[in-house]
Amino acid sequence: MSGTPPWQPGGPGSQAACAELRRRADAYGPSPLEYWCHLSLAAGFAEHGWFEEALPSLRACVALSAKLPTPHFRMGNALFALGRMAEAREGYEAALQACVDAIAAEASEAFANGDVDAGRELQKKVHPLLPKVHTNLGVAFETEGLLMSACEHYRESALLNPTHHKSLKLLGSALLGLGEHEAAREALGHAILLNPEYADAHCDLGLALADGGDYASAKSAFEEAVRLDEKHASAWYNLGNTCRMLQEHEAAVTAYEKCEEVDPSNWRAALNASTALLSLGRSKEAHVRLERAWQQAGQRVDLYHALQHLRAIKANKDMIGALMHQHHAQTLGSGSGASSNGASSSATKKDVSSSSSLKTKQENGADKAADLSEIELHEKDENGETATGVDTGEVAVAPFGAKNDRVSSSEHMHSALEVHSLQRRTRVGRCPVKRFRDEATESNLPEESRASTSAGRGRPVRKARIERIFRRVLQMEGSKQFSGAMRCMNERVLRTLDKGRRGMVDLSLCLAVLAPLARGTLQERLSVVFELLLWRRPELSAEASLTWEDTREYFVALRAVCSLPPGAELPTSEGDLVSAAMFGRYFTDDDIGIGGVLKALMKMERAQHVRHGLVCAVTHSEIVGPRYTCVSPGVRRFDLGAQAYAERRVPKEANKSPPSSFIFEESLQPPTPGEVMGLRLKKLFRGG
Incomplete structure (x- = not known):
């Protein structure tokens, strides 16, 4: 028998069968029995992953008993599983309000009956579904990138149910995504105290420690995570990165190999393993790993930018430069070369990354992995110069001056x-x-x-x-x-x-x-x-x-x-x-x-994509953005990019016989072809 089985969505007769089941439930008329029939149908559909088929029954439950939180909650779960996040949030928020209203109604009834003590006790009561609603609403917000909103609901869930380690873990992960390292470590630490066998919490604690620069403690956390779960690919990968930061390259290679065993598609593990092997002097093995990374990456541009990042963090700088050169040559040969976009990114991605998951049954929340946002490493970039040059400058011994008041x-x-x-x-x-x-x-x-x-x-x-x-x-x-x-x-x-x-x-x-x-x-x-x-x-x-x-x-x-x-x-x-x-x-x-700063900023905005066809005399990289030309009398003319100019750095030869001050003029437009040719001829006649 071929085709889709009848018990799967889209199978022969499946839609008709579902409709028949709903019709039988409707036959009981507006009554509690109809409500429970539809609720049971929805639970059965959801148990088999038929979330689309569960929605009509859940809507019927909401229409029959809008004040009950359970149908709203399960509606949110079904919509979440279908990827309809905005509607899922509406379902969870309706469930949240229904939980509050249900407790308030019980308390009001007790007061109306004259039982003041019972009414006050009911006012303090927490609806049993409320912590789960807060958790799932937080996951929905986090999936949409709203980490601050997610933190509020994770925190509420943890306060309502202090023994729920998953809420604390999710809170720690979201705080980590916001850069709140201390608070993240505290929340993750509490989650581990409640459940010491929680590998995901150990992994995210390692991320928080690594992001704060405590690589030794981070290494211990990652080691504990892989001890608890040998197939935790993210923990192996982050353990390799941490070992590399600690200059333990042999251990890093081992961790990357374990990561590739668990997740063969992780090309970043292969790439980072190649850099660790280069640090150990095992160049042949490094090139094998690099070739594997090229094959797995699929998109050569992604790999090219990853190599640029490794160079930016000075991971075996000379050899990475050679690998970049080789990669560029090979991609040009294959006709799919990756070109830099001029200015390097202001926030490169950190190698240490993780994903956290909240896997629960239908009543405990949507079965969805809540991915932790990648942690960024804010390296100081060239801000207007490509990051492939070699720095040969030094701080100027003479002050910088401007040719006129229009120069920043x-x-x-x-x-x-x-x-x-x-x-x-x-x-x-x-x-x-x-x-x-x-x-x-x-x-x-x-x-x-x-x-x-x-x-x-x-x-x-x-x-x-x-x-x-x-x-x-x-x-x-x-x-x-x-x-x-x-x-x-x-x-x-x-x-x-x-x-x-x-x-x-x-x-x-x-x-x-x-x-x-x-x-x-x-x-x-x-x-x-x-x-x-x-x-x-x-x-x-x-x-x-x-x-x-x-x-x-x-x-x-x-x-x-x-x-x-x-x-x-x-x-x-x-x-x-x-x-x-x-x-x-x-x-x-x-x-x-901020008058002068704002004027300089607006110049950066106007010229951030302007290529001048000239290289910075300090970084030897193409200048993109504002260009500053030294026009001091008696000083050989040279050009600087915005970053070198801001740091007051000049070529070493300019410091050998410095003027009283280095005078600069500012250009936001590229030189004309005639000006470029004139500059090249002057350089040629001066002997380079």
């Missing part, structure tokens, strides 16, 4: 590169600044703080609400990309604004701090910032002015987020109001605001 100083460019990195990692630079102003609405605030006119109250919201707002603002589809952006935003912005570590942030201040990094003209950014700060104080909206306290607090927060030292005090007295024109002057002031 090296100090401003250094700060602008830091802000540009934040801008790219959070993806804020892609958003029109007007989107930030559109989010300044009462609907984004919790109900208790809407329409409040209390002076000094601000617009406080929980971090999870900020996360949902930025999901709309950034308009990112990929959950991993969004969670990575929110991790950076949490580390650089939200922590700075949440001084009391209460999980609360002033929405107006948060939007105003990030608005200068959004896309738009200087005037557009300034206007949106001022409007957002006005929204912070509704009682002053008629004045169209800001208070001295709000203005000072804004510039302190802005400079802190931009990694700038504290600025000068505002030249106003307490109680004065700051007009829009006055605020604009403060904003563009170098000592109070």
Whole structure:
């Protein structure tokens, strides 16, 4: 007999059979018996993976008993299994409300009957389904990349059921994805105390320790994970990475081999094994592993960027360079070469990565693996130069100067590169600044703080609400990309604004701090910032002015987020109001605001994809972005990329007989072909 079996979805007669079963359940009419028949049917369908067939029965249960949490909960599970995350969240949220309402109804009935003590006890009661609902709702949020929202529900689940080790493990994994290493280690440690045999918790604890730089302790955690589960591919892979960080290359090779045995498709394990073998001097074996990685990777661009990352972290730099050269030659020969896009990524992926899973039966939640977001390693990139050159520069012995006042100083460019990195990692630079102003609405605030006119109250919201707002603002589809952006935003912005570590942030201040990094003209950014700060104080909206306290607090927060030292005090007295024109002057002031840094940043934005056809005299890499040419009298002309200029580094020969100062001119456009030819001829006649 060929074709799909009749007991599987899509089998001959399966749809008709399911419809007949539902018809028989409907025959009992609106009654408790009909409810239980449909609920049993849905459970049977779900047990065999027939989630689509289970939905009509679950909808019938909801229609019959909308106040009961179980049908809503199982509806969420079925929709989650079908990948319909938004609808699944609605089901879980309905179940959450039904749990609360059910307990409240019982308490109200007891009070109505005059039993006050019983009513008070019922008010303290927790619905038995509530911890499971919180856990699954957290998994749904995490799947969509909303880690802050997931943390809130995992935390609630753990509080309601302190012995539930999976909730604590999921909480630790989500906190780790947000860069909250200390809190993640604490949650994972509690999960391990409750269940010492939980291999996934040991693996994620190793990730938290490794991300904090404690590789020795991380190694112990990974070793415990593979002892508990010899087929834990992620733990073997991370153990290999940790051993490599500890310069234990032989142990790293062994761990990578174990990882490949468990997961033969893991090409990164083969690639990392080749670097460890190179460190041991076993070049022939290394090339065999590299060839295997090429075959498994499928996409040569992915492997090329992985090799660039290994070079960036100085993993056997010379030999990795040779491998990159060989790989480039082979891909060109095969007609599928991978080219660099000029500027290297501002946030390369860390080799240490993991996945955590929550596998439960239908009543305990959706059978879905909740992937832990990859941890990013924020290596300092070239910010405008490809990362394939060899650095031959040194710090200049003479100060840097500008040919005219239109040239950004090296100090401003250094700060602008830091802000540009934040801008790219959070993806804020892609958003029109007007989107930030559109989010300044009462609907984004919790109900208790809407329409409040209390002076000094601000617009406080929980971090999870900020996360949902930025999901709309950034308009990112990929959950991993969004969670990575929110991790950076949490580390650089939200922590700075949440001084009391209460999980609360002033929405107006948060939007105003990030608005200068959004896309738009200087005037557009300034206007949106001022409007957002006005929204912070509704009682002053008629004045169209800001208070001295709000203005000072804004510039302190802005400079802190931009990694700038504290600025000068505002030249106003307490109680004065700051007009829009006055605020604009403060904003563009170098000592109070970020005027020079913002101008340098906007130059980076305009020129970030501009290729000049010239190489940096320090890194010997192609210059992409702003170009700085030394025009000091008596000094041989040379060009620098933005990073080398910001770090005040020059070629070694320039320091041998330095001028009183190195004078630079700035170019945001590539030189004309005639200028390039003239420069090459001058170089040729000067002997190279």
